[in-house]
Amino acid sequence: MTRTLNATAASLLGFLHEGPMTGWDLVATAQQRIGDFWSLTQSQVYRELTAMAEAGLVEAGDPGPRARRPYALTDAGREAFGEWLQGDVTEELIRFPLLLVVMFGEHVPPERLAEVITTHRHLHAQRLAMYEKELAEAPAGEPDPYAAATLDFGVRYERAVLEWFDALPTKLRGAND
Structure with a gap:
């Protein structure tokens, strides 16, 4: 299933190159590393993870402590991320x-x-x-x-x-x- 990535989904795939992470981990990583210039809400992260899992771009692992489920990047996810990087960079929009x-x-x-x-x-x-x-x-x-x-x-x-x-x-x- 081909899925056009938005920048939020692409950022999550980028972080998952570092290894499996839970939605919670991804939110914390995004806040620390890109939070000053790209905002992500917890609901966005979980919505994107669900959609990317359905598209085969990530794979959900077994739930761990506090029922947190780690997500791992699949080969299809790596490929989709690479295609996103090669695509056109959209023009920025100032929201100030x-x-x-x-x-x-x-x-x-x-x-x-x-x-x-x-x-x-x-x-x-x-x-x-x-x-x-x-x-x-x-x-x-x-x-x-x-x-x-x-x-x-x-x-x-x-x-x-x-x-x-x-x-x-x-x-x-x-x-x-």
């Missing part, structure tokens, strides 16, 4: 809820808009500091070039977002900036 609030800022009390902007600027500054700490603590020698490239994007993205915050008109940021 703060931009909706700013877009409709004329309908938001000025002090509330300033509060939201200040809060989000702080969150992005924290994330940048976390990424920079990860870079500084990276082991010497040959780093994983794929993880390093992803982390570099995160640093550059957060710097760009902070620059955008700093360039916002005073009217949007409020007087207490």
Whole structure:
């Protein structure tokens, strides 16, 4: 059965290349490794695992502790993942809820808009500091070039977002900036 993979399913197959994992393990791995740029919910993971098992891309093992069932990648899953990697990369879509609030800022009390902007600027500054700490603590020698490239994007993205915050008109940021 041929199944067109979406990016969520493909990410799960990518993680399963490392060995069998339960849905719980996959959620935790995704949150740790891609959570800053790709969101997965527990329900999405289990829905995708069920669909991929039906399509023969993964194989469910025997339930373990707490009835958690490990899933293993099949040859068909490896092939589907390889085909997904060779396919067209879809154009990214920015989903930044703060931009909706700013877009409709004329309908938001000025002090509330300033509060939201200040809060989000702080969150992005924290994330940048976390990424920079990860870079500084990276082991010497040959780093994983794929993880390093992803982390570099995160640093550059957060710097760009902070620059955008700093360039916002005073009217949007409020007087207490």
